[in-house]
Amino acid sequence: MSDLRVTPLHALHQELGAKLVPFAGYEMPVQYPAGVMKEHQHCRNAAGLFDVSHMGQVVIRHPDGVEAAAAAVEGLAPVDVLGLGEGRQRYALFTNEHGGIEDDFMIANRGDHLLAVVNAACKAADVARMTEGLPGCEVSELSDRGLLALQGPEAETALEGLVPGVGEMKFMDVATLPSDWGDLWISRSGYTGEDGYEISVEAAQTEALARALLAVDAVEPIGLGARDSLRLESGLCLYGNDIDSGTTPVEAGLTWAIQKVRRAGGARAGGFPGAETILRQIEDGPARRRVGLRPEGRAPMREGTQLYASEDGGDAVGHVTSGAFGPTLGAPMSMGYVAAQFAEKGTTIWGEVRGKRLPATLVAMPFVPANVKR
Amino acid sequence: MKYTEEHEWLREEDGLIVVGITEHAAEQLGDIVFIELPEAGKEVAKDDEVVVIESVKAASDILAPIDGEIVEVNEPLADEPGKVNEDATGDGWFFKMKASDPSQMDDFMDEAAYKDFVG
Incomplete structure (x- = not known):
């Protein structure tokens, strides 16, 4: 167990009585004393706090600006990144030469750079892929920021009480908001099917922010067990289970993530790994x-x-x-x-x-x- | 009450042996979402797989602790498997057996021994 990494909330998980298990190289809470069923229902009915600090937060910059970085990312992902406005985020995929999916991730346009949030198990490979495959870009994985997800119908009220302004954000908006815990990089998104936020916070402030959120009556901690049942009820893919390097986005029903501009006949059609296979499957069916x-x-x-x-x-x-x-x-x-x-x-x-x-x-x-x- | 190393409890009641899983086992399994019980009247041998339990985490088999006949099963568990988490040694019982060889009960642990066993 000694080679497992921990997140900035490891001590808090232990204090809360979490059952900790190895996950993607980290020791992570699979459940708290409430148990998977109650945690799941609490997230659907009120608000749940998830530690997702094991995920990779990767900043992509280009000396010519964010558009140049976006154009480079389009060479690795069948997604419209250039069309992503400042302060917006979308779901994206890295593909391989066979059209398989190497990872699924979120990509945000944060004004002067892009931020990719990638799966924990894939992050080393993703950083290597981007470092090699994004010409002219500077790719840096942030090791000094934690990541929290606050999800559920009460998430907005709970977070607005601590960070005024988040209520004005729309689904898939991203913003940097000042707070008592330093600048927070917030997106209105998540992976539970519920309204909510993902909050990137300085590692040293992550526990304090988590405690402030847990002090709100509506908020309870939720482990990976309930995270899995929530995402599955919402029909969302788990990388490594439902999608992997042998499944294409078309087979996986993720064609919606490939915007028209990247499909056959689009202004920037193709130009990503596996384009021939993927575009043919869109036409002919998988x-x-x-x-x-x-x-x-x-x-x-x-x-x-x-x-x-x-x-x-x-x-x-x-x-x-x-x-x-x-x-x-x-x-x-x-x-x-x-x-x-x-x-x-x-x-x-x-x-x-x-x-x-x-x-x-x-x-x-x-x-x-x-x-x-x- | 007697206990097996498979974390079952056995209780003698009106000449029959009532069988369930311990609170410790229920806690380890997590929330139980599905239970498949045997048919009443089935003859079973010790260590036959007689019950399937699925929790939010995984499926597990429950073995017959002794030889005998299953004479009654706790039908309501099929619709309310969570009773095992709520009341493992009461409403969460699985089945009642008529023992072929009551001396097989002598092999099992008493409560103190089981407590030591689970540490």
Whole structure:
């Protein structure tokens, strides 16, 4: 365990009675004493505080300004970065030469630089990819800032009380706001399907800010267990489970993240790794698709469950990549991939659980409607 | 009450053995979301997999602690698996068995020994 890294909130997690587990090279709280179900529901009903300091915060600068940096990033990601206005953020993907996804991340235009927030498990590779692949840019991973997520219907009220002005931000806005804890780099975003904020704060001030937020009645700490059930209910992909270097954005149902300007016929079509494969799949359709499943009964179909087109016989037509019981849904839910001809919503498909094929229905995602401030 | 190393408890009641999992086990598993119980009338041998539990974290099998016949199962758990977290040794019981060889009960721990066992 000694080689695990810790975040600036490690001591606070211990004080709060968190169960700590290794995650992406960090020792992180999987749950607090309230437990996954209660934490999940608290986030949906009030506000939850998540430590996401393990994620990578990477600043990208170019001597010619932010547009030059944006143009460079477009060479690695099939996303409209040049069209991202100052003070705005969007979801983005790094792709590889086969069209697979190397990571999913958020990218923000912060005026004179771009800020990418990347997955913990991918950050070393992402920094290397950007350092090599962004000509003329200076790429620096910030090691001196923590990252908190405050999510849920009470997040706005809770944060506005400490940092006036955040209530005026719209979904996917980013801003730098002064506070008692130094300048906070705030985005109105998250990965739970709820309204809320992600707050980058100086490492030395992270614990003090977390304590101030936890002192608000509506706010409780939430671990990675509930973070996973919240994102799954919201139909959001977990990198490494639902998307990886072998899945393309089109297969994954993330074509919406590839703006028209980067698609065939767009002003800046292609020009990213795997463009040929990805643009062809947008035109012709992929051979398999990411789908949502609602198993009948209460038994969850977990990661790795093989999926079949019939109750008996036949080869698998797909598999589950994430599956759990949805505390808000009140039922099990899964996402996975199936061959395109079986991917139509409403189709019944069978998942093999403990040697028995159990029926599930393909449904639209999210499983639980999003509740964000557009 | 007797305890197994698999974190089950066994309680004699009206000539039958009532079986469930301990509070310690329920706490370790986390919130339980699904339980598959055996059919009443099933003959089982010690260490047969008789119950499947899924918590928010993972699936686990519960083994028959002794040889015998399952004579009754706690049907309400199918719809309210959280009862195991709330009341592991009461409403959260799994099934009642008729023991084929009651002397198998002698192998199990008493409460003090189980407390030592889980540390």
